[in-house]
Each structure stands twice: as C-alpha cells, then as structure tokens.
Amino acid sequence: MLRAGSTSPAENGLCVDRTNSSLIAPPCDSSCERFTNKPAARCAYGDQVLYNSMIDAWSMRNWVRSEDNSGHDHFFASFDKFLPAQINHNGDAIAEVASLAAADHLQYVELMHTADDMDSAQLGARLGWDDDFGHMRERLLSGGLKDVVSSTLSTLDQDETKMRSLLHCGTAQARAGCDVTIGYLYQVLRGLPKESVCAEIVLGFELASADARFVGLNLVMPEDWYVPMRDFDLHMRMLDYLHGVYPKVHITLHAGELAVGLVAPDGLTFHIRESIERGHAERIGHGTSVMNEKMRLIY
Numbered sequence: 622m623l624r625a626g627s628t629s630p631a632e633n634g635l636c637v638d639r640t641n642s643s644l645i646a647p648p649c650d651s652s653c654e655r656f657t658n659k660p661a662a663r664c665a666y667g668d669q670v671l672y673n674s675m676i677d678a679w680s681m682r683n684w685v686r687s688e689d690n691s692g693h694d695h696f697f698a699s700f701d702k703f704l705p706a707q708i709n710h711n712g713d714a715i716a717e718v719a720s721l722a723a724a725d726h727l728q729y730v731e732l733m734h735t736a737d738d739m740d741s742a743q744l745g746a747r748l749g750w751d752d753d754f755g756h757m758r759e760r761l762l763s764g765g766l767k768d769v770v771s772s773t774l775s776t777l778d779q780d781e782t783k784m785r786s787l788l789h790c791g792t793a794q795a796r797a798g799c800d801v802t803i804g805y806l807y808q809v810l811r812g813l814p815k816e817s818v819c820a821e822i823v824l825g826f827e828l829a830s831a832d833a834r835f836v837g838l839n840l841v842m843p844e845d846w847y848v849p850m851r852d853f854d855l856h857m858r859m860l861d862y863l864h865g866v867y868p869k870v871h872i873t874l875h876a877g878e879l880a881v882g883l884v885a886p887d888g889l890t891f892h893i894r895e896s897i898e899r900g901h902a903e904r905i906g907h908g909t910s911v912m913n914e915k916m917r918l919i920y
Contacts, residue, residue: 630662630706637662637671642678644705679703693883697843711776712783719788719798730801733808733839737773737824741766742813745820754819754862761823770827777805777834804836806873811849811856812842818852822859826867837871839906844875844892845883853892857899864901874900877914878907889913 630637636649636659650657653664655671665672677683679699684692707714715732722730741761748764751757785791790799807825811818825838840856842849849856860872876896879889889910896902 630703631666633662633706633708633710635662635705636660637665637675639671639674641702642675643702646705693843693845712780713787715780715803716784716787716798719784719801719803720796721798722801723797727801729804731804731806731836733841734805735808735810735821736777736805736828736835737769738776739810739821740769740772741820741824742810742817744769745816745818746814748816748820750816750819754859757816757819758823758863758866761820762827766820766824766827769824770831773824773828774832777832803834805834807835807838809838809840810842811840811844811852812846813848815852815855818856819859822856822863826863826870829870830867837873837903839873839875841875844878844907845888850884850888853895857895860900871903872901873904873906874902875906876900876902876908877905877910879910881913886913890915 630644634647634649635644636647637643638645639658639660644662645659647661649661650659653660653668655668660668660671665675679702681692681696684690684695686692711734718730718732744761744765748760751760785799788796788798790796807821807828809818809821809825813821822838822840825835828835829837840849844850864870864872874896877889877893879892881889890913893905893908893911893914896905
C-alpha cells in the first residue's frame with residue numbers, strides 16, 4: 622500500500638496518526654517534521670521511521686509478543702488501520718492482487734470480498750429479526766435485497782473495468798495479471814447482530830446464484846469474539862436452512878481458528894465438525910483447533 626507509483630494513502634490525501642499508525646481523514650498537519658502528530662501519509666516516503674512504523678503496524682513484521690500485544694490482537698487490529706486506503710479503490714486492489722498472482726505463476730485466485738459495502742447488513746438491521754428463516758429470507762428479498770444484488774454486481778463490473786484498464790488488458794501492453802482468473806467469495810461479517818449476519822448470508826447465496834464470478838461465501842471476523850461464539854449455533858442453522866434453498870452454492874468456512882486461552886475449553890471441541898456437518902462447508906479455513914475436536918465413534 623505504501624509503494625510509490627501505485628494507488629496509495631498518499632494519493633488519497635490521507636493522514637497518519639503517529640500514536641498507532643492508523644490512516645485517518647484529512648486535514649493533515651502542514652509539515653512532515655517528526656514532531657507532528659498527524660502528518661500526511663505521503664510523508665512516509667521521506668521519513669523512514671514513519672514508513673517502518675506503518676509497515677510494522679499493518680503487518681506481522683517485527684511483531685514482538687507482549688502482555689498487551691498478542692499476535693492475535695495485532696493481526697486483527699491491522700485491518701482498521703489501513704482500511705481507509707481501500708475505500709473507492711477496489712479496482713486498484715484487484716489489479717494489484719492479479720499482478721502479484723501472475724508474478725507467483727498462479728492462474729486462479731479467490732478473493733474474500735464484502736462486495737456490497739455492508740448494504741445488506743444495514744437492510745437486515747432496518748427490517749429486524751425473524752426466528753423463521755424462511756420468513757426472514759422473504760422479507761429481505763421483498764424489502765430491498767434484490768436491489769442490493771443488482772447494485773453489488775454493477776459495482777463489481779466497474780471495479781473490474783478499472784482493473785482491466787490499469788493492467789492494459791486487451792491491448793499490446795497487457796500485463797500478465799490479465800491472464801489470472803479471479804473468483805469472489807462473498808464475505809459475511811459474523812460479528813454483527815444476527816439480523817445483519819442473516820442478511821449478508823442470504824446476499825452471499827443470492828450473488829453466487831446470480832453471477833458466476835461469485836463462487837461461494839465465507840464467514841469471517843475473529844471466531845473467538847463474543848458474538849461469533851454466542852451465535853455459532855445460530856449461524857450454522859442459518860447456513861443449514863439456506864443450503865437447502867440454494868444447494869448448488871459453495872460454502873467455505875473459517876472454523877477452528879481458536880486456541881487454548883482464547884475461549885472456554887469446550888469452545889475448542891466442535892466448531893470444525895459442526896461447520897462441515899451443519900454448515901455444509903466444503904473447505905475449512907484455519908482449523909488449528911482440530912486436535913481438540915471431540916471424536917464421534919461410529920459402529
């Protein structure tokens with residue numbers, strides 16, 4: 622994100638909070654001097670200390686374990702720090718990923734993407750919860766979710782058009798990234814309230830049914846956070862029901878992204894199995910707690 626010559630926080634006019642290396646909105650301090658608290662992001666190109674602090678805060682580089690900075694917390698805190706750089710620049714990000722994939726000799730990549738910019742989550746919050754999943758789905762579809770599907774696909778069209786333009790696809794100067802096939806997994810934010818999670822899950826199924834570029838859906842956000850742990854069973858029941866409505870849509874789930882100390886011991890014992898058997902996951906992300914899963918003996 623800090624590479625000169627590409628779309629970057631500097632081009633967006635963003636500033637940096639020196640206390641935690643988060644990108645923040647302008648106006649920035651007028652000077653790049655090190656005594657400033659809110660320098661422009663462009664200052665990082667001439668200030669190696671600032672540059673290094675941003676890279677360290679946005680990645681696991683130079684991370685050192687401490688009581689108040691676990692690897693888990695450092696990793697998940699990074700997203701909010703650099704998120705402002707991506708706003709209105711998804712096309713640039715897709716082009717960058719395609720270029721990097723081509724450089725690694727990859728022919729196909731899947732990107733997790735909350736492509737509707739949380740419009741479905743907001744719709745779910747407005748409509749409220751219904752314990753009947755069938756009624757909830759119908760209320761969402763009749764209450765505006767079909768419009769969210771259309772606008773999401775239109776936005777993706779625009780983003781991919783920009784990606785192809787940046788990579789000069791279809792011209793004599795076409796870059797290798799043009800040959801990389803990109804699929805999208807609609808990314809559901811499982812830490813949201815249940816009505817918003819349900820709306821996003823339904824949207825994921827609808828997008829995958831409507832457009833081949835969406836190859837499935839996934840649930841993300843820290844699995845050990847309170848809401849994802851509390852609502853895990855509910856999320857599996859949502860997926861189980863909706864899989865019956867959309868049986869051809871692929872599901873991949875982050876499960877077992879847990880360790881001793883993050884959750885109560887019994888929380889380590891069933892998420893992977895339940896994600897496969899009830900959530901219909903065809904692929905599991907992480908699965909690090911698999912050795913704690915309770916065995917089910919079949920005679």
